Each structure stands twice: as structure tokens, then as C-alpha cells.
Amino acid sequence: MGKYVAFTSEFGLDLIAEVGGKGANLGELTRAGFRTPPAFSVKIQGFDSFLEANNLNDPISEIALSIDYKQMSDVEQKTAQIRKMISSAVLPEDIAAEIRDAYMQLQDGGDPPLVAVRSSVGTRDLSQSSFPGQMDTYHNIINAEEVLARVKECWASMWTSRAACTIHAKGIDYRMIIIAPLVQLMVPSETAGVAFTVNPLTGNKEELLIDAGYGLGEAVVSGKITPDHYVIGKEKREIKAVTSGYKKFKIELDGKKGHGNCRIELSEEEAVKECLAPEQIKEIAGLGIEVEKHYRCPQDVEWAYAGGKLYILQARRITGLDDLEEMSTVQVPEKPENVWSRKFGDEYLAEYQLPLCYAMLTKWIIEDYLKEWILIVGRRDLADLEPLRNYNGYVYFSGLFAVKTLSAFPKTARESEVISWYPSSWNERIMSEPFRPGKLPEMIIGPYLRDFKRSPITKNEDALMQHCVNIERSILPLLNQDYISLSKKEWKRQFDEANEFGKEHFRIIRWGMAQHSPLLHSLTEKYLKRWADDDGELYQGIISGIPGTKTAEINRAIWRMGLSARKDDLIRKLLLAPEHLSYEETRNKSAESVFWQEFDLFINQHGHRAATRDISQPRWKETPDVILGFVRAQLHTKEAPADPEIKTNESRRIRKNMEQEAIGRTGGGLSGFLFGFMRRIVLEKLFKLTRRYTRYRENQRYHLDYILTHIRGLLCEQGRRFTEKRIIKEISDIFFLEAEEFWHLFDNPVLSDEIALKIETRRKHYIDWKDRLPATYLYDDIETEGDDADEELSGDVIKGIGASSGNKSGAARIIDNLSHLDHIQPGEILITANIDPGWTNVFPLLGGLITETGGLLAHGALLAREYGIPAVMGVPHAMQKFQNGDMLELDGKAGTIRRMKLSHSEHNA
Numbered sequence: 001m002g003k004y005v006a007f008t009s010e011f012g013l014d015l016i017a018e019v020g021g022k023g024a025n026l027g028e029l030t031r032a033g034f035r036t037p038p039a040f041s042v043k044i045q046g047f048d049s050f051l052e053a054n055n056l057n058d059p060i061s062e063i064a065l066s067i068d069y070k071q072m073s074d075v076e077q078k079t080a081q082i083r084k085m086i087s088s089a090v091l092p093e094d095i096a097a098e099i100r101d102a103y104m105q106l107q108d109g110g111d112p113p114l115v116a117v118r119s120s121v122g123t124r125d126l127s128q129s130s131f132p133g134q135m136d137t138y139h140n141i142i143n144a145e146e147v148l149a150r151v152k153e154c155w156a157s158m159w160t161s162r163a164a165c166t167i168h169a170k171g172i173d174y175r176m177i178i179i180a181p182l183v184q185l186m187v188p189s190e191t192a193g194v195a196f197t198v199n200p201l202t203g204n205k206e207e208l209l210i211d212a213g214y215g216l217g218e219a220v221v222s223g224k225i226t227p228d229h230y231v232i233g234k235e236k237r238e239i240k241a242v243t244s245g246y247k248k249f250k251i252e253l254d255g256k257k258g259h260g261n262c263r264i265e266l267s268e269e270e271a272v273k274e275c276l277a278p279e280q281i282k283e284i285a286g287l288g289i290e291v292e293k294h295y296r297c298p299q300d301v302e303w304a305y306a307g308g309k310l311y312i313l314q315a316r317r318i319t320g321l322d323d324l325e326e327m328s329t330v331q332v333p334e335k336p337e338n339v340w341s342r343k344f345g346d347e348y349l350a351e352y353q354l355p356l357c358y359a360m361l362t363k364w365i366i367e368d369y370l371k372e373w374i375l376i377v378g379r380r381d382l383a384d385l386e387p388l389r390n391y392n393g394y395v396y397f398s399g400l401f402a403v404k405t406l407s408a409f410p411k412t413a414r415e416s417e418v419i420s421w422y423p424s425s426w427n428e429r430i431m432s433e434p435f436r437p438g439k440l441p442e443m444i445i446g447p448y449l450r451d452f453k454r455s456p457i458t459k460n461e462d463a464l465m466q467h468c469v470n471i472e473r474s475i476l477p478l479l480n481q482d483y484i485s486l487s488k489k490e491w492k493r494q495f496d497e498a499n500e501f502g503k504e505h506f507r508i509i510r511w512g513m514a515q516h517s518p519l520l521h522s523l524t525e526k527y528l529k530r531w532a533d534d535d536g537e538l539y540q541g542i543i544s545g546i547p548g549t550k551t552a553e554i555n556r557a558i559w560r561m562g563l564s565a566r567k568d569d570l571i572r573k574l575l576l577a578p579e580h581l582s583y584e585e586t587r588n589k590s591a592e593s594v595f596w597q598e599f600d601l602f603i604n605q606h607g608h609r610a611a612t613r614d615i616s617q618p619r620w621k622e623t624p625d626v627i628l629g630f631v632r633a634q635l636h637t638k639e640a641p642a643d644p645e646i647k648t649n650e651s652r653r654i655r656k657n658m659e660q661e662a663i664g665r666t667g668g669g670l671s672g673f674l675f676g677f678m679r680r681i682v683l684e685k686l687f688k689l690t691r692r693y694t695r696y697r698e699n700q701r702y703h704l705d706y707i708l709t710h711i712r713g714l715l716c717e718q719g720r721r722f723t724e725k726r727i728i729k730e731i732s733d734i735f736f737l738e739a740e741e742f743w744h745l746f747d748n749p750v751l752s753d754e755i756a757l758k759i760e761t762r763r764k765h766y767i768d769w770k771d772r773l774p775a776t777y778l779y780d781d782i783e784t785e786g787d788d789a790d791e792e793l794s795g796d797v798i799k800g801i802g803a804s805s806g807n808k809s810g811a812a813r814i815i816d817n818l819s820h821l822d823h824i825q826p827g828e829i830l831i832t833a834n835i836d837p838g839w840t841n842v843f844p845l846l847g848g849l850i851t852e853t854g855g856l857l858a859h860g861a862l863l864a865r866e867y868g869i870p871a872v873m874g875v876p877h878a879m880q881k882f883q884n885g886d887m888l889e890l891d892g893k894a895g896t897i898r899r900m901k902l903s904h905s906e907h908n909a
Helices: 013-031 044-053 057-066 072-088 093-105 144-159 161-169 268-272 278-295 322-328 355-376 399-406 417-421 424-432 437-450 457-474 488-532 537-542 550-567 569-575 583-589 595-606 624-634 644-665 669-724 731-736 739-747 753-769 818-823 837-845 859-867 904-908
Strands: 005-007 039-042 115-118 121-123 137-141 177-179 182-185 191-196 207-214 228-233 238-243 249-253 261-265 299-306 309-317 339-341 388-391 394-398 777-779 782-784 792-794 797-799 801-804 807-814 829-832 848-851 871-873 887-891 896-899
Touching: 005 013, 005 093, 013 039, 013 044, 013 121, 013 177, 013 182, 013 278, 013 309, 039 093, 044 057, 044 093, 044 144, 044 177, 057 072, 072 144, 072 161, 093 144, 093 182, 115 144, 137 144, 144 161, 144 177, 161 753, 191 278, 207 278, 228 278, 238 278, 278 299, 278 309, 339 399, 355 388, 355 437, 355 488, 355 669, 355 731, 355 739, 394 399, 399 417, 399 424, 417 424, 417 488, 457 488, 457 669, 488 537, 488 644, 488 669, 537 644, 550 569, 550 595, 550 624, 550 644, 550 669, 550 837, 550 859, 569 583, 569 624, 583 624, 595 624, 624 837, 644 669, 644 859, 669 731, 669 739, 731 753, 739 753, 801 859, 807 848, 837 859, 848 859, 848 887, 859 871, 871 887
Parallel strands: 807 829, 829 848, 848 871
Antiparallel strands: 005 039, 039 182, 115 137, 115 182, 121 177, 191 207, 191 299, 207 228, 228 238, 249 261, 299 309, 339 394, 339 777, 388 394, 777 782, 792 797, 797 896, 801 871, 807 887, 887 896
16 A cells, blocks of 8 residues: 555555545455455545645635635636646656556556546545545546546546535535545446345335446446346345346447447347346345445445456445335335325326426316315315325325215215226225215206306317317417517416416316216216126227327328338438438438428427427427337338228227117117117217217317427526526426426526525436336325235236237337337337327337226227227336237236247247
């Protein structure tokens, strides 16, 4: 051990005050006998001597103490000055000589070694041992002079604006910071990733999680790829769940230069193929368990495989587990006071709700949909109950609210869509709640007395149509305006107008969506079963073939684009190019093609749509690559897909036949002869109304998207103005503001380090939780899949909700977002979280559908019935239960999925 340098084989946690948390942990692991790459730390003494030799302490102090953390421009300007002072200063020869000598010792003889130079950070008083992700790291560095330069860059990185703001926000004097670069021999990893020795999502101490990708682990830890994800039971090291990621590239040594990193794009086959073998998964799990035992606390372990050997690159304690540790010791209550369900709003509130998004759409649902409804129907006993709650970014509906609401109805009349939201044990609670007949009259009369223009079934559809006309008249013309040119006053006027349209939208659909449509479907299903001896097949057929949906209109427009692309050899060649050219590249190479006329027409008509109601997410017109993906999917077949109108007409024909058959069945027997005429009149009226309100359910979203797109445009423009004033760093930061914070900044646009820290904290939470499929239920505050979870009929059969009849065998294709739709091959069974109108175009290609959420009336179920493919909905964690290429057999009537024994390749042989 030298004055300025110490090898990790020479120290452990005893030297943390000199080498920081990362270096001390690596030394500790090395001394404990774990396989780690050879490394050395440049101790804090080196940094202190460097500053003193260059007389930098006073100049840095003068600049650092003058930084105005309320003005981001001041932060960025002054931290840049300090970084330049450090990186341009001369490294004293005695420090440089020690580093050079240690560098050459990392590899016995031969050429200069490739190394990583990592920032190892802590505080001199040991109050903190690390600042994960704040300081810089460099990979594949070669020769001593480059190492010396990177050491200085690591020292300077404590003065990036992000690191300086974090240190300031934590109230730490910058002079207390330890930054001791760690120089580590590069592991030429074939695969790498991280392992968490507890499940950080649930706090389950008996589970270990692994994320893995090809090449350097940087692609995994930076979140730039979707890694393979494994859940392992620690006791027996059994693999409990596997999710094959989409690893579109890997990072590795730049072979041409012989140093530095390069990005290697992976083929479709490589991207979806698992990068770890089962024995490797178990070896990593075992390593994680041993590291946890050594430290006696949960660990985040970075690992890598190279030459068949498993290495630890670093390990650190998992922070922020206080709540999770408490959670993990709590059992799921058998009789919870309340059960909260995610099933109520899969197609509206499926995603993580950012604060400003929650303040818009969710507020409309809570205030204008539900709480106004409470007053209209005279249910003041519900006023003290919160109908929705936000749990770690996801929205849940209160089971107690459902219990009390349905108590106004006789027990025999409580069967409704709401029942499908909850597990059987809570449905027993709903059905056993005493009938409160005094509440029913006002629930029936109240809407007519207090909301007569919107509520009656004879008026509600007309109210929606007029509302849509008003949207087209007032909102639609604004979508192509120059938002930048809006004055502050005009911006506020347009925002208030759009907000009122949003409120009105939910005041109307609270009757059509929440009352009329579910009631009509429930009655249709009930009377078909009672009068026509229906086992569900008639019902599914009768609610298919719905004319006049916007979904069908969009699908036909995409089909026309596909035809246009198929006729143009250049366009077809560009779209099917293996490197997947971007929209800009494709258009530049084919600017004269008539295809773009069809494309632009589609954008002009439907560009306000998206795969989500989340206003933080871009609309189709902002992501033209997604639209090209729709077209690309149409080109995967040798022959052009059939006109969707043919399939729609076939669905209508089937529907009419089903209606006639149902009507015909009502006349059997003496009872049928006496009452058949009246039954037929009832059914015909029901069929007509059910069709209308099914179309209503679909089409209202199209116009809601006009409102949301306009609001997004307004908010992004305000975000742009905030970035110009250095209030926020990037436009998307605006969605991490609470409504009160946003309006305060709107009136008083002044930089605040408190706001900056809140945005950073919320963004980190979002990154940690956004891709997680949340638990279906909360039993009080405990996440669970409920007592009906994972109902297995036999070893290879899984049960869901049968939503579209038919049987189909095919290969599984797991898709987690709209941008990957063009990976689907004809006949595959799509497995995804939930379906939105943006997914429509691939349905003509599909063999079947499986979703993690949704039910019989979900958008995906409707589409599946329209295209005559089997669908099984509501299969929790389906994306983890199966892997791409698994051969599956769907029974859309029974709602079962059977995993077949033969592989995809065998099936295609």
C-alpha cells in the first residue's frame, strides 16, 4: 500500500474513509475470497495533494460558495468552471508515478491492460458511503496516461451540476466529500447485470432478483435495454419466474480502436433470446446469497461472466428498504378491512401515474365522475370514502366503496361488472352486505332530477355526440397551432377550456360507461342464458360485429398504408431493412413516394391518438416511427392482409345469425309459446341498445384523446418555457410536478433547489416502478394477487377469463410496448399487459391474444371478437409465465391456456 494508491487485496471496510464506499466494498469482497477483478484505489490523499499542489482549494471554495442553487444556469456555469480547473490542472509526478506503477501491476507483463476507472465516493465523517449514479465511470481505458486523465475526470465529476445539486440538497459540505477513483481490470464480459438479494419491489426477503444482458452491464444498469428478468426462491434456489427481455444492443470493447466502448446492435433472434443458462442463474443467486451473508444485510451486486467465470464487479447495500423490510414481515390479512383493486380501469389508468398526469385525468374521474355522482344519487354515506388511491404510482379502486354502493340493491341484483374486479372472498363480502332499501329510490330518481340532460339512457348517447361535436369545433382546430406563440393569458384560457371539456367528458360517460353499458351487457348475458340456454357463445357473438367504431376506421387506414407500401418496391425495401431505418432516414431516401401522402393523411386524421391516456407520453404524430412500425407489421406476410372490412362484415353476419338463433330459441316449450313474443321484443331492444353502448364505449376515447393531446401540447409548451428560464432541466420534468407546484411556478417562475430535488426523487421512483406490473389487489396496504390467483387446472394449464371463443395453437410473442408491434409474425399469440386502440393494426395477423388485465368488455376482448381470434384476459403476470416462442394452445371460450410440449422450431418443422 502506497501513500496515494492501495490495491483492493490490501484493504477492506477499514479503509472506507480513504477509498470511499465502492472501493472499500470491493476490497472487502476481495479479502473475503470472492472472485473480483484486480483493482486499486487512488486514495483521498491523492486528491487532497493534487488540489494543494495546484493551489485550487481557495479558487474552488470561492466559486462553490457563490453558487445560487435557485438558478440552474448559475449552477451549470459555475460547476463547469470548477470541472475545467480540475481536469486541466497538472497531476504531481509523485502521485502520477504511483498510479502508473499500480496500473501496470494489474496485469502481469504483456501489453498495457484495459481497465475501468470508476468513481468511488463517500464522506469523510462516514455519514454516507456512496452516491449511486452521481459521479462518472469510464470503461475500456488503455495506457497509463489515459488512466491519469480519467482519474482527474472522476475527481472533476463531483462538480457536475447533478452531483453538486444532490450534495447541496442533502446539506453536505462539499469539502466533506471523499472521491477516490477505483481503477479495475476490465472483465471482457459475455453477459453481465445486477442481482438484488431481496425483492425490492415487494420487500420479500425470500426472493432474489436478477437482471441480465449481453456485453457490459452498463446497458442493464443504465436502463437502456429491457433485460432478462429472473425471480429466484432463495431457500432452494429455484427459478420462480422468467421474463425474456428485449436486448436490442450490447456494449463492448471497440475492437477497431482497441479501447473504448462501442454499441453492437443485436438481431431480432438475439434480442429476445435469454442470455443466461439455468445453471448460471443459480450460480449468480448463490453468489448473491453469499455476499448477503457476508455483509448481513440486503445487497445490490453487479456481476459479469467472462470466459465461463463469474465475477463480482461491485456490491453495495440496498438503500430505501425501511418500508419494504416492514412490509416483508407482514402477512397478507385473511380478512382485510378493505380490498383495493387495479381491475377497474385497466385501459385508462394502467400505467404509472406521474403527479401532473394524476392531477388531470384521475382528478376528472374522482371529482367529476364519482364525487358528483355521489351527490346526484343522494349517497352522502359514500362521501367520506376515498374511491381511488395511488399506491406507488398505480391507481386502485376501493372495495369498501363498491360494498356500500351495491348495498342499495337487493342481493339478487348485485351481479355487475364490479363483481369481476374483486377476488371471490371480497365478492362474498359484497353479496353478504345487508340490503339498504332506503337508498335505492333516490339512486333511481336522483339522476333524472339532478342531471336530466346527461343521465337517461335515451339522452346520454345524444349528449356524448353533441359533446364530441363541440370538441371538434373548439379543440380540434387548436391541435396544429403554434403553441410557442401563445401569450400567457391565451395559454391559460385554452388550458381552462380544455380542462372543462375533460370534466364534461367524464360527467357524460359516468352514465354511459359506468351505468348503461354494464347494465345492458349484464341483462343481455342473463336473459340469453335464461331464455336461450346460452353457454356464453351467443352472447360473445351478439356483442361482436359492432358497426361504426373509430377502431375499425383506424385499422382500415393502416391497412391502406400497408397496401401502398407493398406496391412501392423502394418503400417496402426500406421498411423491411434489417437495421430498421428511422422515420427520418426512410423518408429522406424515398421523399417522392406516393406512400407518404397516405401516411400524412393518417397522421392528420388520427395523429392525436396514442397507446395510452397518459398525457406525459407522446401522441402518434410525435412518434412517426411507431406508425411505420404499424405498416412494417403489415409487410410480414407474403400476400397482403385481407381488407379489414371483409372481417368486419363477417363479424356482422355472425352477429346477426347469433341474434336470430337467440330469438328462435326463446319460443320453445309452453312457457316459450306464451311469453316468447314478449321475450323477443325485450331481446331485440336489448341487442340494439347493447350494440349502441358498446360502440359508445369504444368511440368516446377517440374524442377524449383530442382533449388530452391538446392539454399535452399546452403543458409541453409550458415545460419549454420553464426550461428556458432554467426552472427545470428538461421539458418532461414538468410532469413530475404536483398541480400546486406547477401553478405556483406558473405564477412565480423562480428556480428552486427544493423543486429540483423533488423532481429528481420522483423521477427515480418512476424509473424504479414504471415497468413493473403492479399487484392486482391491495389487502389493506399489502400487495397480493388475491385468493383466486394463479388458478392452475393442471400442471401446464392456466386459467383466465374467456373473452373470445375459439381454439388456436401458436407461438407466444411477448410485447411490452407499442414500438415493438412490428416484431409480431403471422399466427403468433400476442401476450401483453393490456390492449389499447393503438394495437389494433396487428389483429389481422394474430392467432390469439392473452392479456394480464381486462375482462369480457375490455378493448382487447372486443377486437379479438371482431377478428375472430380466441382471447384469454386477466392472466396475472402472463408476460412472466411464458417466453417468446413457447407453443401455446388457447381455448377462448373456457379461458384456458395450455403450454404445449413441442418447441416453436419443432412446430414449424
